[in-house]
Amino acid sequence: MADARLKAALDAGSFVVAPGIFDMISARVADGMGFTALYATGYGTVASHLGVADAGIATYTEMVARMGRFAQSCRTPVIADADTGYGGLLNLRHTVTGYEAAGVTAIQIEDQEMPKKCGHTPGRRVIAAEEMALKIEVAVEARRDPNFLVIARTDARTGLGIDEAIRRGQLYRKAGADIIFIESPESEEEMRRIGGEIDAPLLANNVEGGRTPILPAETLKAIGYNIAIYPAVGFLAVSAALERVYTHLLEHGDSNALPPQESYGFGRMNELMGFPEVWEFERRWAREAG
Template identity: 40%
Template structure:
């Protein structure tokens, strides 16, 4: 089964699809190894990983697609990517879809923020007109080569114009052809319930540690009505926390020996990178 078809099927299944976001290819491999069925990619962790900058539309389409290509190539599970605002107008949206397809992503979302966008849980967001976003969605749907490539639509209207407008936009985006709907940053469980009750489409939840949306267990998100849930920053935040700890240990004690129980070691990491199988393949050609 193509990864696009598999992602669409996983979204449509009765069980909620849990998609941790990989900030890099190693995180993606760990996500797959742990048993998750899909992996996601976000602009926030990509910008932080590649540039050491906040999520303020600083990562270019080329940088995002190169990162997506490397992550998609590191795993066998489908990749769901962040298409930002489509990186511009209608023609830019069409190119964005084409580039992510070529990069090996199985789907992507675009959002209705005004460029330059910012992380959906930050203040000061602005949204474009509903009609402009509808045009972008239709262009995205028409641009995809694989009909199973998942096109998701995100609205940030809840924090800007209110929940009624966010729900209305969500339904209109679904009518325009979006396969999955993502109402960004509800602040209460009641808002999450209402969104799923009134939006006539498969829905995506997002769980950010320290963000505006309540952190709920995946089974509770499923009961509310979500079809999928992404964890955009869990691997990035965990990695940053661990790196800071080991660097502080090294700075203050002159050795990392006190952190050995908090690390993957040399041999285990080589196994994760599949060194032995690659060496075996390499040597097989020498024996011919």
């Protein structure tokens, strides 16, 4: 079942900041920090699972299993990337029912041609707006729980311009999308246009080094946005940290002189992964067996 708290937060006018999660360590860390929602990034999930580019290579079966694991292991509502829905209308219906059954709270579907490409990268092509509108109608009809939210993303800005992106956002809202996601606007002025011209809850995608300026939450809310996702912030930080500590190990031959801030701490990691409960279980059953 979808978690009703995300829809309730949006209905109440709260601004939602959602960090990107990409594996179960990032999910467990983020889940304990008090965010309203977590964003299960396609880029990061594909990278951590397969070690390849987010270019339409991962299958529905692979992704629903990963997204379901995030949702079932986290107390926080999970927003999940579902690319294009992994095919046509019938595939999309299967994707929506599968993601909902897996415990995801919101599903993101985009209007790219297959195979899709990561947002903020060149060469993205989109399907006809009317075809995408049908996909949204199918998605809305397929869900069982009204708290399960459908996010419609358009990648039209980069190839077709901001006017077409806004037109598509308006059309997708009419088709029944709960949240509109205009990918990669290229200026604050464009973001203000989106906020002023699309009457729907809006999602801002904040990618460090991407095509869109990263605005403060207060500014985003003031110009009409409701959700800010940070899909890359986690895996970019982790990659940089790994490079630093691996370089130290290569150069020094041991980890003794690593600064304390470079280590999460073995004891803390044991707690994060639930070892205290395991140890308590083993102690209790050792007494029972004795």
